[in-house]
Amino acid sequence: MESRHFFRFLFLFIGLATLLLITWINLPYPPPNATDLYDCTTQSSWCTKRLNTYNPLRKPPKPTRHRHHDHSSDTPHHPLDPLTIQEINRVRTVLSSHPLFKNPSLYALHSITLEEPDKPLVLNWKKGDPLLPRKASVVARVKNKSYVLTVDLTTDEVAVHKKTDSTSGYPMMTIEDMTSATWAPLSNAEFNRTILERGVDLKDLACLPISLGWFGKKEENRRLIKVQCYSLKDTANFYMRPIEGLTVLLNMDTNQVVEISDKGKNIPIPKAADTDYRYSVQGLHQEVQLINPVSIEQPKGPSFVVENEHFVKWANWEFHLKPDPRAGVVVSRARVKDPNSGEMRDVMYKGFTSELFVPYMDPTDAWYFKTYMDAGEYGFGLQAMPLDPLNDCPRNAYYMDGVFTAADGTPYVRSNMICIFESYAGDIGWRHAESPITGMEIREVRPKVTLVVRMAASVANYDYIVDWEFQTDGLIRIKVGLSGILMVKGTPYDHMNQVSVQENLFGTLLSENVIGVIHDHYITFHLDMDIDGSDNSFVKVNIQRQETSPGESPRKSYLKATRNVAKTEKDAQIKLKLYDPAEFHVINPTKTTRLGNPVGYKVVPGGTAASLLDLEDPPQKRGAFTNNQIWVTPYNRTEQWAGGLFVYQSQGEDTLAAWSDRDRPIENKDIVMWYTLGFHHIPCQEDFPIMPTVSSSFDLKPVNFFESNPILRMPPNAEKDLPVCKAAASA
Amino acid sequence: MESRHFFRFLFLFIGLATLLLITWINLPYPPPNATDLYDCTTQSSWCTKRLNTYNPLRKPPKPTRHRHHDHSSDTPHHPLDPLTIQEINRVRTVLSSHPLFKNPSLYALHSITLEEPDKPLVLNWKKGDPLLPRKASVVARVKNKSYVLTVDLTTDEVAVHKKTDSTSGYPMMTIEDMTSATWAPLSNAEFNRTILERGVDLKDLACLPISLGWFGKKEENRRLIKVQCYSLKDTANFYMRPIEGLTVLLNMDTNQVVEISDKGKNIPIPKAADTDYRYSVQGLHQEVQLINPVSIEQPKGPSFVVENEHFVKWANWEFHLKPDPRAGVVVSRARVKDPNSGEMRDVMYKGFTSELFVPYMDPTDAWYFKTYMDAGEYGFGLQAMPLDPLNDCPRNAYYMDGVFTAADGTPYVRSNMICIFESYAGDIGWRHAESPITGMEIREVRPKVTLVVRMAASVANYDYIVDWEFQTDGLIRIKVGLSGILMVKGTPYDHMNQVSVQENLFGTLLSENVIGVIHDHYITFHLDMDIDGSDNSFVKVNIQRQETSPGESPRKSYLKATRNVAKTEKDAQIKLKLYDPAEFHVINPTKTTRLGNPVGYKVVPGGTAASLLDLEDPPQKRGAFTNNQIWVTPYNRTEQWAGGLFVYQSQGEDTLAAWSDRDRPIENKDIVMWYTLGFHHIPCQEDFPIMPTVSSSFDLKPVNFFESNPILRMPPNAEKDLPVCKAAASA
Structure with missing residues (x-):
């Protein structure tokens, strides 16, 4: 066959295949019947069913063991309970009769969540009181304009706020935006030709929707996305098979290809073997069974209860817990019991992951824009997948489902999205033994048991494990674990001896033709502390060297602590410094202990990293909330999202940094603390093909909050209470 | 009675009491029969028996459950095994016929430990080879001079090295030094009078031996100690009842009082109730039982073995473990299995806590000298008390005993000094779930199980929990937990409103008349890394902002990693900086992965603190090993102790800082890395009367050491393998 004819046939084939795919893409989904609740943990899910027909590697997973809770009759019990399915359906009904939403093909509902009642109302509400009026907050795109709407579920009234064009940014993508984007390039013949030229079968193609940040005029006034693709050939771990340098710029509102850039024609698709991390493909002969089974066991069961699906009580703690897309x-409403008075005392009104910022450190064409803000762009909750019992969370964990909504408002259940469990690692809550010096034979030790609230978000390749860990001594540890799969870059090199000294790989050669690109992770937490009430102050307790006067002491120096109350926001823009240390307290200035110390909690940083990007670099302007590690703002219910409400393609006008620069008074006010946990990640070969978890944390710790050690009177472990166990198989 | 007569009778009584006490102190101990092995965990121990007769609060503890291993017939199996009882007795026999040791009343043996064979010999030794010649290293004081002796256990030869007078410092105190010091002041009538004037019964007196550092001429050429005392009245927690301001300066070699300083006559002894932390005194009605029993259970038992008492094998790790006084x-000899070749690969030749530095931040008379170096002054191992099964360490822990020696060389057993256990906190080794974006329903999660080696040293009031935690992914986490009891200061104040703004309390008012004084903790680790052999290099991988050229990229900046090999020691004096970050690798410059990356491990700091004291302040000169967080020195078997071999009253000539300033070459050499973990501690009321554990850690982490993730093939947890449990009481 002449090569001209060959290509004609090829194009014909591609065209037909494309048509077929477009037909698939246009299949109506989610299905029109909103009472069918789709569960994204089962293979029949609309989320995945099309894709499972596509490549033999896309097999259904093992069935998930989880509570099959029927959420259709859920009713709210607490003012902060998330919207129920019935409430979401009510919102849809109300909106469907609203003029804005007449034509279903012209709008998308990017989120439908509870509009929380005003804080004073929630603070005053007590169990048994009538529920506060319920409202929904809806973020919508209608005819390419963004709206925030409030739907009053009592009155069916709708308040509409159209986003002004003068501020940048778009709503968080819908799952439908993302999945559509991965398929849209296939409607472009040039794209398909390129894929085939790279030697990839279309059936092996896996594409990712990549938010593109904002870098200037080119991105303005169009809701865009970039798509990059991988080969699924011989591995489920397509991330290790990048079709390097190929970037498709798409208009997300039209699904049209705007531009295709291909700067990777000479870069082979990596072929490394053994990249598939699934246990089912390891083969039993390759299994490395290093450890006998280990389990956390509680013969009397767990010590926590979850009341009405969302209110957790454990040991001396109680708090409200909800999934959020x-x-x-x-x-919310985290309170701890005072061991003297028995009263539950306010600690934190609301805490959550406000935004992430993940800039990659490669300025070249296919990489410069990778500066993800995973919460505001992708939905950190939307990407939180069902947890795997006994592996993601130990025995006796309680699993909480999320109820989220599709782009047309259809509610669906994300089962097992959060787990709650008691953790015991063999650690020590407190101890003291007397030594031979004093001759008193005392040895008193108390084990440390904590309550962990966990979710794991899989934002495409990366997995973020977020733990809120409550301790009986009043401490809350917030821990972020990073695992999952690296975002890697194709390269012609298969050995470092091919790389000249001058050349910058922007990362590490991890496998033949695979570079792990250097990147940072920043996770910014919104911590609305309410220490014994809402009016609080932020105090820096600076630790500084004090030189002694001549003759004062044989010592030349010592460290002195000085309390400095932050008057305004700029006083509370904190960069951590090892050689200029401080403690950072949120105190209640109107309340002291019996000894006169202000009651407070301190934020205690652990290992962290700071963004070093140029402050004028567009990604850093958008991620300016990482310019400091700690910020404190006056409470403002509109200031929830550190990167702004409309983060997607934002230009950085609405970040925490912009709010804080207003320098508002923060002394003796309802204040919110923000803490950013950071990681620099230079990949190494151990991260290939899947990364062992790396984690870091920070603590919220009582400081003169209690009159004394609140766990003084806890009993030690006793042999008689602990379990006698045998293997389940032989039980 | 006339008051004159009253005082006469009082003095007579005190004199008689003192004589009686001196008689007690001079009772010969340890008993002469060296085959009686005294176990410091039982109430009959010589360590404590005198004191137990003294105050009803000095009650024997509950019996310890531990293996009653008879160590009298132990034999060494590994070149690094500690000296056995038979070997120690051999050392005593050899020394007893040596001219230096003719008069038992004129010498004290401060330590008798294995003199490890030369490193190349140990590296070449394989299991099954004949044991290398055994030698003991003895530190002794004879007629007030310090000696280091080597006793060859094959030839009975003794090599004697007298410490030169030109360098400062004395050996680590013996337990007998410390206990004698606590009693010696009672032979001084002025001291006893002062105690009674403060309203304390002598039977309620508890005194502590406090190392006094070095502050100038006054301390030179005399082995001194300071003693401060507390009241045991109504509480076992005498630490909370300081007899403030009273300091006795003692000559440790003569047990004579040199000077008594009392600047606290007007400071009451604190009377706070509820300071006793023992469970037995809490009263059941006050018990706070918050949590159902939790246990780490392993139905098939633990997965580690301890061969010949000291060689640990677990999962892919093996290492030698020994207690040291x-x-x-x-x-030692920590090696990890390469999953590809199956070979055990060298990671660390030797790792241990080299020194601690704990400066208190109060320059006044009774406090300025409190700048403890707990390893070299008190013996971090000597102070490691028996661990409490089920509380210090979970079920299935293995307990290792220490064999230490009394001042006359008598060996004794410190049982349960170290525990080894597998820990599972419900954490995740690695995970990945596919999101709805890609539609592949993958959810693969592996639990994280680690092996922990733990000890807990009670250096008088403070408890240090030191964990070496091994992970299957090759990471070693070294964690230090701080618990125990604060060293507090008496004060006339019982409310902060009595304290003027100008006044510096040097700490926090914790209870009525009790101040918790600000202090730091530094724990310096000796980490003799051998990455695939001894010849290694230290590489700083600096992470720096790189600005792009005009037109190069829409990005203005990115982070670039640059490798800088340290040529000499000064290149490796590292102060950590958040805004000038780096990774710190120990690599083998002669070995690369198949891709050409140098194989290495990196030290990964976590939360830490740096000493801010004046570099010329005497305590900081002695603690100069904390001037940097990381140092690297060429291997030198005499450079083991970061504060110097003779730390007690040292002037700082023999510290890590002095060695490093010689600026020796360290590239492609056998090198030792040193890492200092630091804490600033501003006490708070929650630390009263006993402190909830605070911990921090750092990691040694493989970086291109393995060709890929070494735990890729580990299986997930399966229901059938996990235990079915019931409470022991009902079993």
Whole structure:
């Protein structure tokens, strides 16, 4: 066959295949019957069913063991309970009769969540009181304009706020935006030709929707996305098979290809073997069974209860817990019992992951824009997948489902999205033994048991494990674990001896033709602390060297702590410094202990990293909330999202940094603390083909909050209470 | 009675009491029969028996459940195994016929430990080879001079090295030094009078031996100690009842009082109730039982073995483990299995706590000298008390005993000094779930199980929990937990409103008349890394902002990693900086992965603190090893102790800082890395009367050491393998 004819046939074939795919894409989904609740953990889910027909590697997973809770009759019990399915359906009904939403093909509902009642109302509400009026907050795109709407579920009134064009940014993508984007390039013949030229079968193609940040005029006034693709050939771990340098710029509102850039024609698709991390493909002969089974066991069961699906009580703690499509997990009304008075005392009104910022460190064409803001762009909660019992969370974990909505408002259940469990690692709550010096034979030790609230968001390749860990001594540890799969870059090199000294790989050669690109992770937490009430102050307790006067002491120096109350926001823009240390307290200035110390909690940083990007670099302007590690703002219910409400393609006008620069008074006010946990990640070969978890944390710790150690009177472990176990198989 | 007569009778009584006490102190101990092995965990121990007759609060503890291993017939199997009882007795026999040791009343043996064979010999030794010649290293004081002796256990030869007078410092105190010091002041009538004037019964007196550092001429050429005392009245927690301002300066070699300073006559002894932390005194009605029993259970038992008492094998790790009177725990020959070749690969030749530095931040008379170096002054291992099963360590822990020696060389057993256990906190080794974006329903999660080696040293009031935690992914986490009891200061104040703004309390008012004084903790680790052999290099991988050229990229900046090999020691004096970050690798410059990356491990700091004291302040000169967070030195078997071999009253000539300033070459050499973990501690009321554990850690992490993720093929947890449990009481 002449090559001209060959290509004609090829194009014909591609055209037909494309048509077929477009037909698939246009299949109506989610299905029109909104009472069919689709569960994204089962293979029949609309989320995945089309894709499962596509490549033999796209097999259904093992069935998930989880509570099959029927959420259709859920009713709210607490003012902060998320919208129920019935409430979401009510919102849809109300909106369907609203003039804005007449034509279903012209709008998308980007989120439908509870509009929380005003804080004073929630603070005054007590269990048994009538529920506060319920409202929904809806973020919608209608005819390419963004809206925020409030739907009053009592009156069916709708308040509409159209986003002004003068501020940048778009709503968080819908799952439908993302999945459509992965398929849209296939309607472009040039794209398909390129894929085939790279030697990839279309059936092996896996594409990712990549938010593109904002870098200037080119991105303005169009809701865009970039798509990059991978080969699924011989592995489920397509991330390790990048079709390097090929970037498709799409208009998300039209699904039209705007531009195709291909700067990787000479870069082979990596072929590394053994990249598939699934246990089912390891083969039993390759299994590395290093460890006998280990389990956390509680013969009397767990010590926590979850009341009405969302209110958690454990040991001396209680808090409200809800899944959120953007934040993931929201912890509210966290209160701890005072061991003297028995009263529950306010600690934190609301805490959640407000935004993430993940800039990659490669300025070249196919990489410069990778500066993800996973919460506001992708939905940190939307990407939180069902947890795997006994592996993601130990025995006796309680699993909480999320109820989210599709782009047409159809509610669906994300089952097992959050788990709650008691953790015991063999650690020590407190101890003291007397030594031979004093001769008193005392040895008193108390084990440390904590309550962990966990979710794991899989934002495409990366997995973020977020833990809120409550301790009986009043401490809350917030821990972020990073696992999952690296975003890698194709390269012609298969050995470092091919790379000249001058050349910058922007990362590490991880496998033949695979570079792990250097990147940072920043996770910014909104921490609305209410220490014994809402009016609080932020105090820097600076630790500084004090030189002694001549003759004062044989010592030349010592460290002195000085309390400095932050008057305004700029006083509370904190960069951590090892050689200029401080403690950072949120105190109640109107309340002291019996000794006169202000009651407070301190934020205690752990290992972290700071963004070093140029402050004028567009990604850093958008991610300016990482310019400091700690900020404190006056409470403002509109200031929830550190990167702004409309983060997608935002230009950085509405970030925490912009709010804080207004320098408002923060002394003796309802204040919100923000903490950013950071990681620099230079990949190494151990991260290939899947990364061992790396984690870091920070603590919220009582500081003169209690009159004394609140766990003094806890009992030690006793042999008689602990379990006698045998293997389940032989039980 | 006339008051004159009253005082006469009082003095007579005190004199008689003092004589009686002196008689007690001079009772010969340890008993002469060296085959009687005294176990410091039982109430009959010589360590404590005198004191137990003294105050009803000095009650024997509950019996310890531990293996009653008879160590009298122990034999060494590994070149690094500690000296056995038979070997120690051999050392005593050899020394007893040596001219230096003719008069038992004129010498004290401060330590008798294995003199490890030369490193190349140990590296070449394989299991099954004949044991290398055994030698003991003895630190002794004879007629007030310090000696280091080597006793060859094959030839009975003794090599004697007298410490030159030109360098400062004395050996680590013996337990007998410390206990004698606590009683010696009672032979001084002025002291006893002062105690009674303060309203304390002598039977309620508890005194502590406090190392006094070095501040100038006054301390030179005399082995001194300071003693401060507390009241045991109504509480076992005498630490909360300081007899403030009273300091006795003692000559440790003569037990004579040199000077008594009393600047606290007007400061009451604090009377706070509820300071006793023992469970037995809490009363059941006050018990706070918040949590159902939780246990780590392993139906098939633990997965590690301890061969010949000291060689640990677990999962893909093996290492040698021994108790040491000074360092506490010594981990040697740590090697990890390469999953591809199956070979055991060298990671660390030797790791241990080299020194601690704990400066208090109060320059006044009774406090300025409190700048403890707990390893070299008190013996971090000598102070490691028996661990409490089920509380200090979970079920299935293995307990290792220490064999230490009394001042006359008598060996004794410190049982349960180290525990080894597998920990599972419900955490995740690695995970990945596919999101709805890609539609592949993958959810693969592996639990994270680690092996922990733990000891807990009670250096008088403070408890240090030191964990060496091994992970299957090759990571070693070294974690230090701080618990125990604060060193507090008496004060006339019982409310902060009595304290003027100008006044510096040097700490926090914790209870009526009790101040918790600000202090730091530094724990310096000796990490003799051998990455695939001894010849290694230290590489700083600096992470720096790189600005792009005009037109190069829409990005203005990115982070670039640059490798800088340290040529000499000064290149490796590292102060950590958040805004000038780096990774710190120990690599093998002669070995690369198949891709050409140098194989290495990196030290990954976590939360830490740096000493801010004046570099010329005497305590900081002695603690100069904390001037940097990381140092690297060429291997030198005499450079083990970061504060110097003779730390007690040292002037700082023999510290890590002095060695490093010689600026020796360290590239492609056998090198030792040193890492200092730091804490600033501003006490708070929650630390009263006993502190909830605060911990921090750092990691040694493989970086291009393995060709890929070494735990890719580990299986997930399965229901059938996990235990079915019931409470022991009902079993």
